[in-house]
Amino acid sequence: MKNIKIFQTADLHIGMLFKRYPESIRNSLQKARIDTLTNMVKLANEQQCNIFVIAGDLFDKVSGITKKILTDTITALDAFSGECVLILPGNHDYDNGMIELWTSIRDNLPERVLIINEEKTYSLDDYGIEATIYPAPCHAKHSETNNLGWIKEESIDEDRFNIGIGHGAITDISPDLNNQYFSMTLEELNRTPLDLWLIGHTHISYPTNESVRDVKVFNPGTPEPDGLDCKHKGHAWIISIDDDKKIIADRIMTGTYKFIDKEYEVEDKDDLDDLMNELLLDNPEMTIARITLKGRIDEDTMDYYKEVYDNLNNHLAFLMTDVNDLGIKITTDKIHKEFSDGSFPQELLMSLSNDEDTLQLAYELIMEVRE
Incomplete structure (x- = not known):
């Protein structure tokens, strides 16, 4: 058997709408998912990979995918210069035999692109690779059981590379609390007599190390960050298997946008x-940030905050701020400045000047009454 090299990705969710964002950034985020696929194919070609694997959720949904998105996706995949591309339907882009999306794709796919949508073995001999693929595809968005069962009944030829490709929650990594996402366990996957498992669904990568040896189960995570809860920059795996079936894998960074969701005490x-230096570090034009500011600051600092906000807003791809808990610090100078000498508000606030929290609350109540 000749050594093989695999590029594994999953969960691109092409066609995701990003409705919570304004149209300008929304369009860029949608395009980024196609661009990331194009860039991953280039990386796979540079690394001379034999197989390009998409372990489910290439698309975000089974309907509403435009003709342009389909064309751009197929064009990106067609640029792979290795032996074959394998696409597994995931729970978002499931295939139940009646999905127009998959019919459209099959009618336009290059010969080297294979949709592995059935519970059966797929030989890669026709592509010059001595390997058998054992898919566990999704035929619905939700399921209480995974599709690994048929593989356990199969007779495995140990003189070939035997590779499983599945989509579902790995309970050891991303617990499926309601048992609805084709749940499987690491133990279950490792117990099968296959040489390698390529899994999709969980949006963080497994294993967590950058380089690993002799590991059987891989989950790449999403290659392009997709929201404020995504703390990484997007990953994929490049996995090599030698003729003794020894496995070496390297995790690579693949994303373009990054999301930051952070709270700051000021x-x-x-x-x-x-705060500004942190957010403007490392390609700020590709950074989407939501920041929550808390604290009590003097008026000069509050004025400076407005300068900082303008700077961030001009340099980041998109900025959201929550300053409900950021306010002006009440000082004796401010009390004398805002209230006339001997007035009830001034005397009340001055009497509370040694209790910062109570002073702040009293000032805010007085200002509410004023309004």
């Missing part, structure tokens, strides 16, 4: 500078 201008 006391002075230095805190705002630290």
Whole structure:
């Protein structure tokens, strides 16, 4: 058997709408998913990979995928210069035999692109690879059981590379609390007599190390960050198997956009500078950030915050802020400045000046009454 090299990705969710974002950034985020696929194919070609595997959820849904998106996706896949591309239907782009999406894809696919949508073995001999593929595809969006059962009944030829490709929650990595996402366990996957398992569904990668040896189960995570809960920059696996079936794998970074969702305590201008430096580090034009600011600051610092906001807003791809808990710090100077000498509000606030929290609350109540 000749050594083989596999590029594994999953969960691109091409066609995701990003409805919560304005149209300008929404369109860019949608396009980024196609661009990431194109870039991954280029990386796979540079690494001279034999097989390009998409372990489910190439598309975000089974309906509403435009003709342009289909054409761009197929064009990207057709650029792979290795022996074959394998596409497994996931739970978002499931195939139950009556999905127009898959009919359209099959009618336009290059010969080297194979949809592995049935519970049966697929030989790669016609592509010059001594390997048998054992797919566990999704035929619905939800299921209480996975599709591994048929593989356990199969007779395995140990003189070939035997590769399983599945889609579903790995309970050891991403618990399926309601048991509806084709749940499987690492133990269950490792117990099968296959040489390798390529899994999709979970949007974080497994294993967690950058380089690993002699591991049987791989989950790449989403290759392009897809929301504020995505803490990584997108990953895929390049997996090599030698003629002794020894496995070496390297995780690579693949994403373009990054999402930051963070809370900051602000006391002075230095805190705002630290915040700004952090957010503007490493391709700010590809950064989408939601920041929550908390604290009590003087008026000069509040004015400086407005400068910081303008700077961030001009340089980041998109910025969301929550400043409901950021307010002006009440000082004795401010009390004397805002209220006339001897007035009830001034005397009340001055009497509370040693209790910062109570002073702040009293000031805010007074200002509400004023309004």
